Amino acid sequence: MKRPLIGLTMDSGNKEGRYQLNRDYVASVEKAGGAVVAIPFGGDRGGISRVLDVLDGVLFIGGDDLDPSLYGEAWHEKAKPIDPRRQEFELALVAEVERRRMPAMGVCLGCQLMNVHRGGSLHQFLPEWVREPMIEHRKAERERPGHVVRIDVQTQVGRAIGKSQIEANTYHKQAVKRLGRGLRLVATAEDGVIEGFEDPELPLFAAVQWHPERLNERAEHLAVFRLLVEKASGGR
């Protein structure tokens, strides 16, 4: 069978005039059975439609922080602003992906972007959110589990992962605060931080806050990409 073609968004790496894409994302989608093309953000949003014509699914990758004015807040001093061109492009991209009911998966910033696109809000700096227990979500060891994530196995993503509890890596300071329109909770850390969601009304519109691409040797993490590839193949 032909491999489905998955488009991956790209970061700027904070280098003017360059794009960056971590290899783990590419390796994970390929390991899950997909073929990969990169989608660099550009000033020409008119090209989005033509690019999506040739794709079967989109993976929204990680990056810096969205402009909080999108959800009615001022910048937190600890926030690290995303390249505004990337933000604008990816908000347009996710809107068109959704309009086409094209399978989409978000990771980290991708998760936050998909939520804010739906009118949801974010915690800008988790250490300031007082909760019990407090879990540190900014752990540097990207390939090692940092905390437990509880998974709702009744959800699409939960069924794909196939476990009610997994260990996930964690290196984010922001997270979903209020879920956007039509989004259902999929995954939660033990301190209540939202680690994943999906829209049950679409073929696949789902996201996780951790980085499964860095743990793709474990079936429960590769499952996130397998789900995207399966949906992009028209499966399930």
Ligand SMILES: [Mn+2]
């Ligand atoms: Mn976390």
